[in-house]
Amino acid sequence: MPETKYKQEMAFFVDMQRCIGCHACEMACAECETNGQESMIHVNYVNRAVSVQTTVQVCMHCEDPTCANVCPADAIHQDDFGVVHSANTSRCIGCSNCVLACPFGVPKKEEKAELMMKCNMCYDRTSAGKKPMCATVCPSQALFYGTRQEIERMRPDSVPVNTFQFGNQEVNTKVNIMMPKGTHKLIVE
Amino acid sequence: MFRLFQTLNRTALVKATIAVVVVVILVLVGSRDLQNFDPALISYLLGTIFAVFGIAYRYSVWLQRPPTRLYWRRSMQFLFSKDFIPYAWRSLRLFVRNILFQRFIAYRSRTRWVGHFLLAIGCLLAFAITIPLTFGWIHFELKPGDDVTYYAKVFGFEAGTFALGSVMAFVAFHGLVWCSFLVIIGSAMMMKRRLTDGGLIATQSLSEDWLPLILLIAISVTGLGISYDYTFLQGKTYQFMAVTHAIVVILWLVWLPFGKFFHVFQRLAQLGANLYKHEGQRRGMAVCEHTHQEFATQMHVDDLKLLTKQLGFDYEKKDGRNHLDLSPEGKRSALAKAHFQARKASGKFFG
Numbered sequence: 001m002p003e004t005k006y007k008q009e010m011a012f013f014v015d016m017q018r019c020i021g022c023h024a025c026e027m028a029c030a031e032c033e034t035n036g037q038e039s040m041i042h043v044n045y046v047n048r049a050v051s052v053q054t055t056v057q058v059c060m061h062c063e064d065p066t067c068a069n070v071c072p073a074d075a076i077h078q079d080d081f082g083v084v085h086s087a088n089t090s091r092c093i094g095c096s097n098c099v100l101a102c103p104f105g106v107p108k109k110e111e112k113a114e115l116m117m118k119c120n121m122c123y124d125r126t127s128a129g130k131k132p133m134c135a136t137v138c139p140s141q142a143l144f145y146g147t148r149q150e151i152e153r154m155r156p157d158s159v160p161v162n163t164f165q166f167g168n169q170e171v172n173t174k175v176n177i178m179m180p181k182g183t184h185k186l187i188v189e
Numbered sequence: 190m191f192r193l194f195q196t197l198n199r200t201a202l203v204k205a206t207i208a209v210v211v212v213v214i215l216v217l218v219g220s221r222d223l224q225n226f227d228p229a230l231i232s233y234l235l236g237t238i239f240a241v242f243g244i245a246y247r248y249s250v251w252l253q254r255p256p257t258r259l260y261w262r263r264s265m266q267f268l269f270s271k272d273f274i275p276y277a278w279r280s281l282r283l284f285v286r287n288i289l290f291q292r293f294i295a296y297r298s299r300t301r302w303v304g305h306f307l308l309a310i311g312c313l314l315a316f317a318i319t320i321p322l323t324f325g326w327i328h329f330e331l332k333p334g335d336d337v338t339y340y341a342k343v344f345g346f347e348a349g350t351f352a353l354g355s356v357m358a359f360v361a362f363h364g365l366v367w368c369s370f371l372v373i374i375g376s377a378m379m380m381k382r383r384l385t386d387g388g389l390i391a392t393q394s395l396s397e398d399w400l401p402l403i404l405l406i407a408i409s410v411t412g413l414g415i416s417y418d419y420t421f422l423q424g425k426t427y428q429f430m431a432v433t434h435a436i437v438v439i440l441w442l443v444w445l446p447f448g449k450f451f452h453v454f455q456r457l458a459q460l461g462a463n464l465y466k467h468e469g470q471r472r473g474m475a476v477c478e479h480t481h482q483e484f485a486t487q488m489h490v491d492d493l494k495l496l497t498k499q500l501g502f503d504y505e506k507k508d509g510r511n512h513l514d515l516s517p518e519g520k521r522s523a524l525a526k527a528h529f530q531a532r533k534a535s536g537k538f539f540g
């Protein structure tokens with residue numbers, strides 16, 4: 001990796017209950033140059049038949065990423081900052097292992113291009129000390145990029161959590177989710 | 190030093206050694222016991238043998254990784270099944286389309302495909318010329334009493350003739366010159382991308398992204414230098430041109446198994462992944478319990494459950510279901526629902 005101005009004191013905080021489904025983040029994500037102008041963020045209805053609730057999902061940048069482990073082509077790389085990068089274009093064979101194994105449902109497969117792509121926390125911006133595109137445009141701050149002190153001041157009744165339980169598997173991530181105070185883990189049944 | 194030998198992968202070492210022995214035998218047989226071998230190319234031969242060893246070693250280590258092994262075994266199982274003919278035909282078509290012509294890159298960007306295709310086809314043609322020459326499989330000779338006709342011999346057998354000074358001779362003798370132009374144009378196009386694309390600027394590295402292009406251009410330019418020398422300088426700088434070209438090519442050959450160019454060999458796995466997907470579709474699709482829609486082949490989902498377990502991940506739930514049975518959208522919704530429930534239980538949705 002080239003020299004960067006990545007700010008390690010900055011962190012990503014997601015609160016999907018604040019998502020209003022405006023899709024502004026999708027439009028902003030498509031501006032990210034590391035994605036080749038493809039939007040990598042996911043906004044979808046949780047269960048449209050019974051609710052208008054929407055959810056937003058960025059890559060959570062797992063500490064031990066399942067996607068990279070199941071990749072047969074060694075195409076997914078985690079850098080020194082813990083950012084899990086989109087597939088190396090020269091290596092990715094488009095097998096979709098990562099798409100199906102990611103517990104958060106993040107990677108996308110570009111079928112014709114035989115390529116997996118995913119959010120890499122706007123590395124073109126974050127490596128230059130800027131905020132990810134989605135976090136700069138989210139009107140409800142479902143997506144927030146800043147310091148831990150800033151989020152604690154803004155959300156006094158919430159706490160950032162980066163541990164998830166999927167079945168028997170505990171997953172720790174670089175990206176945080178905002179949970180009620182006193183919570184240490186989000187258990188997904 | 191001894192520690193290095195202790196850490197070597199034994200299976201890979203055996204396979205790489207076998208690969209080298211096979212190449213040496215092919216050189217001996219193809220050059221008719223070195224009769225047709227060109228001693229001026231000995232350094233290239235040694236570099237190529239090292240590259241063969243390194244590539245076979247790395248490939249073997251790579252195939253031992255659980256996900257790679259899974260695809261390798263599955264694709265071989267499907268290829269050598271009762272459907273051998275349709276699958277072999279499918280793989281051959283894909284090989285031409287995606288390996289020789291790299292058409293999948295066109296869907297990433299058309300200019301990028303043009304650049305990559307030019308440099309790749311230049312390299313492949315150059316390989317097709319230089320490897321048989323280096324191994325002594327092809328050589329040219331004049332027959333006694335006929336000093337205007339060149340005889341091409343392949344594996345020692347006569348395979349064609351052409352007159353010296355003919356268009357055919359000009360095209361054949363300058364084969365590597367045409368390749369050099371293709372590689373230089375392609376590499377320059379790829380370099381332009383790396384200078385102007387913000388995303389690439391942020392993520393590229395010298396060793397993985399720039400050095401390969403610099404080396405390809407260096408090989409082409411020094412190769413052109415040899416042609417320039419004998420065409421315009423009466424061979425006055427031949428030593429210099431030949432030695433610099435040999436140094437760059439051998440550096441490249443030695444680096445081939447370790448650096449970016451290994452992707453050329455990895456790319457073949459794309460054919461296996463395609464067979465895997467095709468056969469999986471025939472066997473049946475998995476339906477997501479959340480979206481109630483097909484999202485992948487059931488075989489793929491089942492294989493991934495085993496694979497993740499093998500890698501130390503356990504997504505199995507207490508009720509016997511598995512988190513991997515959900516489609517990507519299903520997983521995102523499951524997460525959102527769990528978050529909603531946690532917020533609801535706390536009595537506050539925000540704050």
